[in-house]
Amino acid sequence: MSGLRARQKADRHRRIIEAAAALFRDAGYEGAKIETIAAQAEVSIGTIYNYYQNKGDILGAIVSMEVNEVLNAGHGVVANPPANVGDALDTLIGIYIEHSLHYLSKEMWRQAMAISTQLPDSPFGQAYTALDRALTEQIRALIARLQTLGLVRRDIDGQALGELVFNNMNMMFIEFVKRDGARIAELRAAIRRQNRILVAAIAV
Amino acid sequence: MSGLRARQKADRHRRIIEAAAALFRDAGYEGAKIETIAAQAEVSIGTIYNYYQNKGDILGAIVSMEVNEVLNAGHGVVANPPANVGDALDTLIGIYIEHSLHYLSKEMWRQAMAISTQLPDSPFGQAYTALDRALTEQIRALIARLQTLGLVRRDIDGQALGELVFNNMNMMFIEFVKRDGARIAELRAAIRRQNRILVAAIAV
DNA sequence: CATAAAAACAGAATTGACTCAATTTTAGAA
């Protein structure tokens, strides 16, 4: 089953994603018509719907690649965190935030987030939830690492703390992408300020 | 200007909202067609769009009424909080969560949240952000009250703490409405567990 | 190398939110 058909399939997937990514960037999500994506990718409208359930899933595929890169980048920090709880959290969160706007515009994030709440059971909706969980898990892993290093108290509920940190960061990020004028530096400063309360409570 | 015209206007508003609320409940947001809402409300499609910018704004009007009720209910707790930090937070959050599903289904919440991120500058998008801010402010007020009562340390950054508590709760609520099977009791228990870390850090 | 079944494709038709130009209704002046 890995003959011509499989190769064509992979190729069409790639062409659709590339066409869509370019159009989303240039014309915005709403502005990118399926008809145009199809034309750019040199497939028919019907074929696009054979590959993706709906327009949102196309964006979803792009966002998923992006978040996976972010997760990868985060690995390094967990393996080798700064020797200070506040800095460690700030570094990891910094990586998430800075990476996030590298390929995806605020508008694309807004759409992706909206779709994931609107259709939580669609392929992308489920993928997005899984990505959120993976990010939470990475923060939890960082906390566990800091506990091992003796920088965070052992009696802290790492799971709950990881969720708290992630949820707060995520909500702040949502508000951030909702305001076009919001700056990354301010977002990071606000999150640092919030985390300071936690850091004071958990640092050895 | 409070003659016939104003009365008719208020009446049409009411009819549209009532028709929409009934249809959203019965057929879901997507299932409720504007055409049907118009027919139910005995106005034309055009009139609906004269009153609301888009379908989302109709839902928005319903959600806003709901959240304002929640805010009202919260007042009581802030004025007279339980004499224990954990219980005080739990009581306020409990009111928010329990009230929230009284009139609005999970699906309506999902749609409302999605619209508010998708179109943050639409009338409802802005209203929703304002409501979030009002809830955050109410939590901050509760914390200030607890500080006054000597139950929370004076040197705690109440603003940042309020944001942290609200953001975490809100994110948990978002995940909650995304899963139809999720139960209120579990949601509250999870939030309590997360808040426990904070309570330990801030209680006198 | 035929050929039948399965998979994928194409694009016309459908659907439903939203717009807009024409019409009707209201408020207030003469």
Added chain:
DNA sequence: TTCTAAAATTGAGTCAATTCTGTTTTTATG
């Protein structure tokens, strides 16, 4: 009461996502 301008209503028309059905391509089999 009559008239006029402003405000509101109407619904047929537009637009773009999604569906549907017939056609083509690929694969597997003899």
